[in-house]
Amino acid sequence: xxxxxxxxxxxxxxxxxxxxxxxxxxxxxxxxxxxxxxxxxxxxxxxxxxxxxxxxxxxxxxxxxxxxxxxxxxxxxxxxxxxxxxxxxxxxxxxxxxxxxxxxxxxxxxxxxxxxxxxxxxxxxxxxxxxxxxxxxxxxxxxxxxxxxxxxxxxxxxxxxxxxxxxxxxxxxxxxxxxxxxxxxxxxxxxxxxxxxxxxxxxxxxxxxxxxxxxxxxxxxxxxxxxxxxxxxxxxxxxxxxxxxxxxxxxxxxxxxxxxx
Amino acid sequence: xxxxxxxxxxxxxxxxxxxxxxxxxxxxxxxxxxxxxxxxxxxxxxxxxxxxxxxxxxxxxxxxxxxxxxxxxxxxxxxxxxxxxxxxxxxxxxxxxxxxxxxxxxxxxxxxxxxxxxxxxxxxxxxxxxxxxxxxxxxxxxxxxxxxxxxxxxxxxxxxxxxxxxxxxxxxxxxxxxxxxxxxxxxxxxxxxxxxxxxxxxxxxxxxxxxxxxxxxxxxxxxxxxxxxxxxxxxxxxxxxxxxxxxxxxxxxxxxxxxxx
Numbered sequence: 001x002x003x004x005x006x007x008x009x010x011x012x013x014x015x016x017x018x019x020x021x022x023x024x025x026x027x028x029x030x031x032x033x034x035x036x037x038x039x040x041x042x043x044x045x046x047x048x049x050x051x052x053x054x055x056x057x058x059x060x061x062x063x064x065x066x067x068x069x070x071x072x073x074x075x076x077x078x079x080x081x082x083x084x085x086x087x088x089x090x091x092x093x094x095x096x097x098x099x100x101x102x103x104x105x106x107x108x109x110x111x112x113x114x115x116x117x118x119x120x121x122x123x124x125x126x127x128x129x130x131x132x133x134x135x136x137x138x139x140x141x142x143x144x145x146x147x148x149x150x151x152x153x154x155x156x157x158x159x160x161x162x163x164x165x166x167x168x169x170x171x172x173x174x175x176x177x178x179x180x181x182x183x184x185x186x187x188x189x190x191x192x193x194x195x196x197x198x199x200x201x202x203x204x205x206x207x208x209x210x211x212x213x214x215x216x217x218x219x220x221x222x223x224x225x226x227x228x229x230x231x232x233x234x235x236x237x238x239x240x241x242x243x244x245x246x247x248x249x250x251x252x253x254x255x256x257x258x259x260x261x
Numbered sequence: 262x263x264x265x266x267x268x269x270x271x272x273x274x275x276x277x278x279x280x281x282x283x284x285x286x287x288x289x290x291x292x293x294x295x296x297x298x299x300x301x302x303x304x305x306x307x308x309x310x311x312x313x314x315x316x317x318x319x320x321x322x323x324x325x326x327x328x329x330x331x332x333x334x335x336x337x338x339x340x341x342x343x344x345x346x347x348x349x350x351x352x353x354x355x356x357x358x359x360x361x362x363x364x365x366x367x368x369x370x371x372x373x374x375x376x377x378x379x380x381x382x383x384x385x386x387x388x389x390x391x392x393x394x395x396x397x398x399x400x401x402x403x404x405x406x407x408x409x410x411x412x413x414x415x416x417x418x419x420x421x422x423x424x425x426x427x428x429x430x431x432x433x434x435x436x437x438x439x440x441x442x443x444x445x446x447x448x449x450x451x452x453x454x455x456x457x458x459x460x461x462x463x464x465x466x467x468x469x470x471x472x473x474x475x476x477x478x479x480x481x482x483x484x485x486x487x488x489x490x491x492x493x494x495x496x497x498x499x500x501x502x503x504x505x506x507x508x509x510x511x512x513x514x515x516x517x518x519x520x521x522x
Binding site: 047048051052055056063066180181183184187261 | 308309312313316317324327441442444445448522
């Protein structure tokens with residue numbers, strides 16, 4: 001495994017090559033300025049349910065690209081291979097997590113969905129001087145399963161998952177405005193303040209990722225999260241699926257600014 | 262057929278009731294401030310191709326809602342019936358226009374897609390003082406099949422269709438900015454100026470809708486158009502489909518402002 005001193009300075013292709021060769025790490029802050037994407041891949045028979053679920057729940061599940069069956073290529077990153085270029089994957093059988101490999105077999109029947117990621121608007125937040133506590137603290141962003149149900153689609157149903165970032169109270173409005181201009185990558189927060197409003201019990205115990213420390217004056221801000229389809233897999237139990245491991249994304253060749261309205 | 266003096270002042274439900282009872286007219290300018298939607302309905306077997314085509318071509322084909330098979334209900338307009346509430350429909354068999362009825366039979370296998378419409382941003386343009394020549398002249402907006410191919414999806418392929426509005430040259434920038442903030446209803450123009458840039462030969466002969474007259478200083482501005490899926494039907498020839506007749510939309514209960522970012 002290679003040690004990388006300045007992951008933010010890598011090109012997307014350099015980052016993907018490292019992951020392809022075995023580097024395993026959360027990708028927040030890597031290849032700064034380039035959009036990252038979540039993965040969910042299912043057999044063709046389930047593809048309509050996934051695509052419709054995403055259409056009906058665009059805030060947590062904004063679709064950036066859909067592959068043709070059996071293809072590991074994406075228009076978001078020419079030359080990338082979706083079966084090797086994520087740092088870590090999750091394989092699901094009947095809704096249960098079965099394995100967490102760093103490369104996967106991609107069957108001829110498999111359709112991949114690349115879902116927008118909140119890391120994309122982090123660049124814009126950082127440019128505006130809004131601190132990103134999880135990056136300061138070298139941690140994966142914390143993610144929580146909420147009490148809000150997504151709008152179901154066919155056989156798919158499940159709760160919305162959110163990512164949480166502590167934001168200084170006097171910068172919350174600016175954070176809302178900046179992310180609100182990027183609807184293809186989750187857009188404005190779904191909630192600000194009391195976690196109980198989303199049915200979240202304890203910010204110190206995220207369901208995915210790692211807990212982050214608040215600085216005095218920080219307020220919790222919650223955004224729709226591309227891990228939501230994974231929660232739907234757990235709830236809806238299709239026979240087989242592959243996803244990225246939370247926080248371990250595809251670094252695409254698309255600039256974050258491309259998703260700014 | 263009822264004569265309506267002030268169609269802009271009607272509520273969406275009032276407008277739909279008139280269309281359900283047999284009024285046939287283009288809906289531009291009706292129920293001012295409420296979003297209108299294009300329709301494409303196909304057998305379940307074709308639904309994934311349509312949804313994927315829309316995902317891959319979001320500028321001309323922004324999906325606002327998808328029905329469950331056999332259902333004529335939509336979250337965009339509670340109480341509406343998609344089989345009666347458009348002023349006029351088109352029935353397609355093997356890609357050929359077969360009928361233009363004012364109500365349709367909606368089979369148990371049929372899935373309906375409601376696609377965003379440029380009429381939605383017309384409200385915002387009008388509020389900014391940008392003239393809408395087709396409304397001034399009491400005509401349906403002119404639409405053109407372009408030389409640009411959409412990104413294909415499964416069995417679906419076809420050219421992009423655009424709507425065209427003459428805009429005074431000194432207001433074009435403002436029109437771009439205003440519509441650009443509404444990506445769910447076609448967003449910013451795809452082209453400004455010379456029609457030949459889109460492969461359009463003659464602005465006086467639109468493929469759908471009616472020609473409009475230019476005032477001195479007007480420039481043609483072209484936006485992605487929700488009739489694009491109809492062009493894909495003609496090119497791809499699924500066995501059966503129902504669409505709205507161009508310009509004859511569903512008036513929904515959603516305010517135009519809901520689609521402003």
